[in-house]
Amino acid sequence: MEKSIKFIQGNEACVEGALYAGVEFFAGYPITPSTEIAECLSQRLPERGGKFIQMEDEIASMCAIIGASLTGKKVMTATSGPGFSLKQEAIGYACMAEIPCVIANVQRGGPSTGNPTHVSQGDLNQARWGTHGDHNIIALTASNHQDIFSITVDAFNLAETYRTPVILLFDEAIGHLREKLVLPDEGELPIVGRLRTSVGKGVDYRPYLPREDGRLPMSDFGAEHRYNVTGLFHDMWGFPSNNPQVVSDLLRHLMDKIDNNVHSITRYKEHYMDGAEYVLISYGSSARSAIHMAKNRRMKGEKIGVLELQSLWPFPQHLIREKCSKAKAVIVVEMNSGQLMYHVKAAVDDPGKVFLSNRIDGKLITPADIKGLLRIIQGRGV
Amino acid sequence: MAIKDYLRQRFFPHMWCPGCGHGTVLNSLLRAVEELGIEKNDIVMTSGIGCSARISGYVDFHSLHSLHGRALAFATGVKLSQPKLKLLVPMGDGDALAIGGNHFIHAARRNIDITAIVMNNKIYGMTGGQYSPLSGVGKKATTAPYLTIDNDFDVVELAKAAGATFVARTTTFHATEATDFLKKAIMHKGFSVVEILSQCPTHYGRKNKEGDAPQMVANYDKITARLGSKKLEENPALIGRGIFVDRQAPEYCEEYDKIIEYAMKGRK
Ligand SMILES: Cc1ncc(C[n+]2csc(CCOP(=O)(O)OP(=O)(O)O)c2C)c(N)n1
Ligand code: SF4
Numbered sequence: 001m002e003k004s005i006k007f008i009q010g011n012e013a014c015v016e017g018a019l020y021a022g023v024e025f026f027a028g029y030p031i032t033p034s035t036e037i038a039e040c041l042s043q044r045l046p047e048r049g050g051k052f053i054q055m056e057d058e059i060a061s062m063c064a065i066i067g068a069s070l071t072g073k074k075v076m077t078a079t080s081g082p083g084f085s086l087k088q089e090a091i092g093y094a095c096m097a098e099i100p101c102v103i104a105n106v107q108r109g110g111p112s113t114g115n116p117t118h119v120s121q122g123d124l125n126q127a128r129w130g131t132h133g134d135h136n137i138i139a140l141t142a143s144n145h146q147d148i149f150s151i152t153v154d155a156f157n158l159a160e161t162y163r164t165p166v167i168l169l170f171d172e173a174i175g176h177l178r179e180k181l182v183l184p185d186e187g188e189l190p191i192v193g194r195l196r197t198s199v200g201k202g203v204d205y206r207p208y209l210p211r212e213d214g215r216l217p218m219s220d221f222g223a224e225h226r227y228n229v230t231g232l233f234h235d236m237w238g239f240p241s242n243n244p245q246v247v248s249d250l251l252r253h254l255m256d257k258i259d260n261n262v263h264s265i266t267r268y269k270e271h272y273m274d275g276a277e278y279v280l281i282s283y284g285s286s287a288r289s290a291i292h293m294a295k296n297r298r299m300k301g302e303k304i305g306v307l308e309l310q311s312l313w314p315f316p317q318h319l320i321r322e323k324c325s326k327a328k329a330v331i332v333v334e335m336n337s338g339q340l341m342y343h344v345k346a347a348v349d350d351p352g353k354v355f356l357s358n359r360i361d362g363k364l365i366t367p368a369d370i371k372g373l374l375r376i377i378q379g380r381g382v
Numbered sequence: 383m384a385i386k387d388y389l390r391q392r393f394f395p396h397m398w399c400p401g402c403g404h405g406t407v408l409n410s411l412l413r414a415v416e417e418l419g420i421e422k423n424d425i426v427m428t429s430g431i432g433c434s435a436r437i438s439g440y441v442d443f444h445s446l447h448s449l450h451g452r453a454l455a456f457a458t459g460v461k462l463s464q465p466k467l468k469l470l471v472p473m474g475d476g477d478a479l480a481i482g483g484n485h486f487i488h489a490a491r492r493n494i495d496i497t498a499i500v501m502n503n504k505i506y507g508m509t510g511g512q513y514s515p516l517s518g519v520g521k522k523a524t525t526a527p528y529l530t531i532d533n534d535f536d537v538v539e540l541a542k543a544a545g546a547t548f549v550a551r552t553t554t555f556h557a558t559e560a561t562d563f564l565k566k567a568i569m570h571k572g573f574s575v576v577e578i579l580s581q582c583p584t585h586y587g588r589k590n591k592e593g594d595a596p597q598m599v600a601n602y603d604k605i606t607a608r609l610g611s612k613k614l615e616e617n618p619a620l621i622g623r624g625i626f627v628d629r630q631a632p633e634y635c636e637e638y639d640k641i642i643e644y645a646m647k648g649r650k
Contacts, residue, residue: 025463046645051462051638056488060455063448067428067459070446071467075459093449221426221444221460222467228390228439230447239393240439240447 004183010174011036013145013181014078014104015044017152020184021191023102024050024073027064029057029083032116033172034106037078058083062090062103069099070229072194072220074156078104081114084123084130091165092131093231095254097238098163098208098216100194102155105167106175109362118362119173121284124339127167128313134251136258138265139167139313143174143287145181150189151267151310157192158265162257163216169312171335173285173364194218197225208250209236214257258314266319267310272298276305278374279324280357281344282333283309286365290333293367297374304374312340320347329377330354333370388412388422390442397436401595403554403580404434407472407501410560410578412441418565425468428457430482432474432508434501434580443470451481454489457496465635468568469496475516476506479535483515490544493572494634498546499564500537500575503582511585522589538626541575548574549627553602554581556623563625572633579606579621 006016015037018026026045028038042052051068055061058079065075079087084105094101105127109118123130127139138158142151148170155166197217199205205225210216219225228238233250235241258265272294273279282290287308297304307323309316324330324344330353332341338356345351357373359365376382389412398404415425425443429435431450438445444467448456457469478486478500489496505523506512513523518534541549548570550563560578567574581587581598592598607614609624 025459027459043645046638046642047648049642049646051642053458053462053638055455055458056484059452060458060485060488063452063455064459064462066448067446067456067461068463069459070444071460071464073463075463089449090452220464221446222423222464224423226422226442226444228445228447230439231449232447 003185006181006183007178008145008181009036010145010148010170010177011106012040013148014152014168014170015040016181016183017149018076018102018156019044019048020149020189021153021156022074022193023076023156025065025068025075026051026077027053027055027061027068028077028079029055029061031058031080031083033108033175034078034080034104036175037104037106058086059090062087065101066090066094066097066099069101070221072196072218074100074160074194076102076104078106080106080108080116081110081123082112084126088130092133092135094165095131095135095137096231097229099165100159100163101165102152102159103165103167105169107169107171115362117172119171119285119335119364120360120362121169121171121286121335122339123169124312124334124336127169134255136164136255137167137313138162138164138258138311139169140267140311141169141284142310143284143291143308145179147310148174149181149184153189153191154267157190160192160194161215162261163218164258169284171284177285196220199225206236207238208234210253210257214260262314262316262318265311265314266316268316268319269308269310271306271308273305273307273323275303277303277328278305279327279330280304280306280333280370281309281320281330281340282306283312283340286333286335289365289367290370293370296367315343315347317347320344321349324348327353331357331370331373331377333357333365335359335365383416385409385412385416388415388442389440393439396440398433399584401581401583402433403503403582403599404437404501406554406557407499407560407578407580408437408440410557411470411472411499411564413561414564414568417561418568420468420568424466425470426457426460427470427472428453428460429472430474430477432477432506433582434472434474434507435477437472451477452485453477454482454485454496454498458489458494461494461496462635462638465495470499470568471496472499472501474507475500475502475504476514479537479540480515487540487544490541490546490573490575492634493545493547493631495571495573497564497567497574497576500577501580502537502577503580503586505582505586507582507585511589537575537577542627545573546575546627547572547629547631548625550575550625551577551621552623553579553606555599555602559623566625566628570628572631
């Protein structure tokens with residue numbers, strides 16, 4: 001069968017991925033540079049019986065998708081900086097109440113209104129720690145449209161598997177860039193559906209009791225089991241509890257269910273990494289420049305490779321340590337003031353060999369920017 | 383079914399103070415559900431945060447105890463994604479009209495089929511007696527030691543103006559009237575609002591010298607009058623009780639179903 005090929009924006013590739021994954025409900029509020037996701041889904045969802053709603057703000061959008069997820073639907077919202085800030089309280093609710101949902105944040109310049117059409121990767125740490133309290137989160141990213149598609153599918157799969165919000169951290173450049181997307185056939189990529197409880201009617205269903213494999217089967221609102229969902233500390237029935245044991249078990253569970261599975265959650269790509277003496281670590285649109293630069297230098301015989309991260313949280317510490325162990329120098333390439341770099345420094349044996357190649361002026365980082373820094377590191381002058 | 387069959391026994395004792403009006407609201411609400419004979423599985427109760435919001439834990443429905451002010455936004459997601467469910471959304475006055483004011487007017491504007499119940503005690507009970515947007519001028523609160531200067535909202539007027547298609551007001555003194563209004567609100571297709579004046583003896587009554595719970599409740603009979611009654615005609619300054627709005631208008635989820643029908647046709 002002939003493949004369906006599209007020439008579209010990154011934001012549209014995200015929509016295609018979401019539809020492939022089975023998104024059924026979207027609530028959002030317009031904000032550049034993410035708006036195309038809402039616009040496309042307002043058209044595409046009802047075509048397949050799904051629902052789209054433009055809420056009064058981003059807080060309401062986040063709350064609405066949580067409500068919809070509880071009826072058993074696959075749900076998503078999309079936003080950018082200011083809207084991502086507004087969503088944080090409800091993202092924490094989804095962490096606490098363990099509600100599967102996907103939040104795309106197409107990053108723009110910040111803080112505050114910053115610049116809606118400037119590229120930035122400044123929300124990396126906000127994705128991890130934007131909401132208050134100890135919690136865990138999954139955040140994914142991609143540097144080209146084929147990967148945006150598949151990482152979006154992954155986001156829905158991981159949200160269902162771990163009953164957690166999953167954040168898609170894209171950026172303005174990749175979101176608005178047009179390039180080719182080859183649509184995978186049905187069945188080509190795995191899809192994880194909602195895991196529903198097999199506990200029968202009249203039998204005590206405990207919504208927050210993990211199975212042996214750690215997963216927590218759900219029951220849809222409207223189905224046989226009536227239970228309580230709350231953002232308060234709660235026991236396995238979902239009832240509020242202040243029992244110290246219950247509280248610490250709950251928080252540990254929220255952390256462990258992701259920390260214990262870093263290995264299965266981690267997504268990355270290696271480019272020209274064979275025997276690389278210089279390792280560039282990058283993600284999102286800045287990875288494109290890093291890959292471009294590594295390719296050129298390889299052609300000239302230099303041993304430069306790129307470790308492209310597609311999962312940022314949970315932070316793949318062991319992967320970084322392993323891939324950088326033989327490197328003479330590690331350059332983190334990102335468009336912020338070093339948000340990932342600090343984590344890389346903490347992960348490697350010798351933090352002194354980790355350098356930052358960045359831009360924070362709203363312009364895309366270029367291969368020449370990275371090359372300039374590399375020359376200095378190599379002692380070849382400026 | 384007996385009222386107690388609608389309660390989650392293991393959740394008790396409840397957290398409300400003796401004499402709190404919120405328990406009376408719970409009672410009126412459960413009687414309404416019982417008299418209507420609605421299946422427990424068909425009801426989702428969504429609440430925010432506050433003393434009032436704790437009501438959702440006590441009822442044996444699907445319950446979503448959400449975030450302060452956001453109950454209607456959560457409820458909108460539940461309802462639109464599964465329109466066959468009945469959505470009951472009890473809220474405190476701060477919950478509904480301070481932090482949640484925006485969601486309140488927009489849910490009303492959409493005329494989405496949700497029943498909002500404003501448990502109005504004119505104070506922030508849960509956080510210890512700070513003034514609310516319904517306290518009104520000249521009231522004492524922990525954050526208004528020199529008395530409030532803020533004007534209050536009229537919930538009924540606000541709901542009307544925002545587009546709610548069913549709007550009623552009553553009090554905890556008038557519990558059977560409350561049940562009657564709630565039944566009508568629940569059966570109404572569209573966004574319905576029932577404001578129930580509900581006493582907070584602990585933080586409002588004490589500070590504002592309105593006496594203990596029985597006095598506060600009895601006072602609701604004195605300061606209110608039924609719409610169309612002689613009492614109200616003769617004392618127009620009294621607070622009106624009754625059904626202020628009851629009209630039919632396109633309901634949001636049904637309108638969206640038409641979009642789906644159209645979009646699916648276009649695709650074939
Ligand atoms: C975002 C946020 N801000 C503030 C609070 C603290 N808070 C909890 S309940 C409440 C007000 C409760 O008053 P009301 O909604 O009128 O309900 P009542 O307790 O009187 O029934 C406040 C301010 C909170 N939980 N969340
Ligand atoms: S503080 Fe007031 S509103 Fe809260 S339970 Fe006590 S009486 Fe009721």
